[in-house]
Amino acid sequence: MLRRTVLAAFSALVLAAPAVHAQNAGEINLYSARHYDTDRQLYDAFTQETGIRVRVIEGQADQLIERIRNEGANSPADVFLTVDAARLARAAQAGILAPYQSQTVDGRVPAALRDPQGLWFAFSQRARLIMYDREKGRPEGLNRYEDLADPRFRGMICTRSGAHPYNTSLAASVLMADGAEKTEAWARGVVANLARPPQGGDRDQFRAIPSGQCSLAIANSYYLGQFGRSDKPEDQALFRRIGVIFPNQGEGDRGTHVNISGGGLVRTAPNRANAIRFLEFMTTPKAQEAFALGNMEYPVVEDAPLHPALAAMGKFRAEPVNAAGNLDRTPEALQILQRAGWN
Numbered sequence: 306m307l308r309r310t311v312l313a314a315f316s317a318l319v320l321a322a323p324a325v326h327a328q329n330a331g332e333i334n335l336y337s338a339r340h341y342d343t344d345r346q347l348y349d350a351f352t353q354e355t356g357i358r359v360r361v362i363e364g365q366a367d368q369l370i371e372r373i374r375n376e377g378a379n380s381p382a383d384v385f386l387t388v389d390a391a392r393l394a395r396a397a398q399a400g401i402l403a404p405y406q407s408q409t410v411d412g413r414v415p416a417a418l419r420d421p422q423g424l425w426f427a428f429s430q431r432a433r434l435i436m437y438d439r440e441k442g443r444p445e446g447l448n449r450y451e452d453l454a455d456p457r458f459r460g461m462i463c464t465r466s467g468a469h470p471y472n473t474s475l476a477a478s479v480l481m482a483d484g485a486e487k488t489e490a491w492a493r494g495v496v497a498n499l500a501r502p503p504q505g506g507d508r509d510q511f512r513a514i515p516s517g518q519c520s521l522a523i524a525n526s527y528y529l530g531q532f533g534r535s536d537k538p539e540d541q542a543l544f545r546r547i548g549v550i551f552p553n554q555g556e557g558d559r560g561t562h563v564n565i566s567g568g569g570l571v572r573t574a575p576n577r578a579n580a581i582r583f584l585e586f587m588t589t590p591k592a593q594e595a596f597a598l599g600n601m602e603y604p605v606v607e608d609a610p611l612h613p614a615l616a617a618m619g620k621f622r623a624e625p626v627n628a629a630g631n632l633d634r635t636p637e638a639l640q641i642l643q644r645a646g647w648n
């Protein structure tokens with residue numbers, strides 16, 4: 306039922322695009338660190354609407370940045386696309402992106418989700434959540450990431466390695482808010498509260514809640530959302546069983562930590578006008594819906610529809626994305642996590 310809503314909307318997007326038979330509308334080359342089939346369908350929709358062919362070169366973000374640098378003025382790259390704010394900041398620092406004027410992008414994407422220099426913007430976002438067992442009820446005194454270090458949660462928390470960018474990015478955000486000393490005490494407190502040594506991916510953390518192995522899990526929103534979208538009864542049962550806490554929502558608090566997928570115009574883009582057209586296309590409600598919900602992420606534009614499973618998880622206020630700050634503090638955050646034994 307939920308699934309059908311999205312598929313219907315997605316088909317409408319693909320089918321409703323007018324067939325364009327322009328022979329010389331040209332092409333664009335996307336250098337993308339994302340690997341989702343739904344992204345490809347979206348690029349096809351762009352081609353149908355504009356006649357512009359889309360070629361995708363996939364790779365890891367840092368390798369793509371290096372490749373664009375090495376190719377220099379001869380690079381075919383028009384648009385760089387990746388996940389993780391710190392990696393977008395790294396691309397900006399590496400000098401491979403260029404600013405451009407677009408009232409469409411500026412008007413549709415909130416300023417908090419755009420680079421202050423206009424070098425990139427977010428296409429979608431995901432929140433880092435605390436999850437619990439609804440059958441046991443929402444734990445008292447657990448409203449902030451900082452609360453995870455409280456001794457009352459001894460032996461309850463499951464999380465993946467601190468070396469994974471999702472946790473390092475979260476720790477960098479705590480570090481920017483609380484400073485080094487408090488962050489180290491926090492990391493030691495979380496490690497003292499672990500139910501088991503860090504292992505597996507985000508899904509493995511909340512999947513271990515029903516058996517009682519883990520009482521609390523730290524995981525990204527879209528992983529749970531994917532269970533909410535699934536047609537399988539057992540996935541639906543797990544989705545209903547897991548409760549979510551959007552941390553740091555109190556008045557004056559900084560908001561829930563989010564990370565983003567985003568992209569920008571490559572400085573040496575040979576197909577600059579087409580590339581800007583593509584970036585603007587990504588802000589349309591239909592593209593937003595298809596791109597974000599392909600992976601069950603949150604769209605960034607206000608009028609893009611939200612999947613019912615995501616809506617059911619609740620509304621929240623996000624911490625403003627500070628990509629450059631996060632990139633800056635990531636090495637220190639990683640050191641702190643490692644000293645604390647969050648391996």
Ligand SMILES: [Fe+2]
Nearest residue numbers: 471507525528
């Ligand atoms: Fe992921």
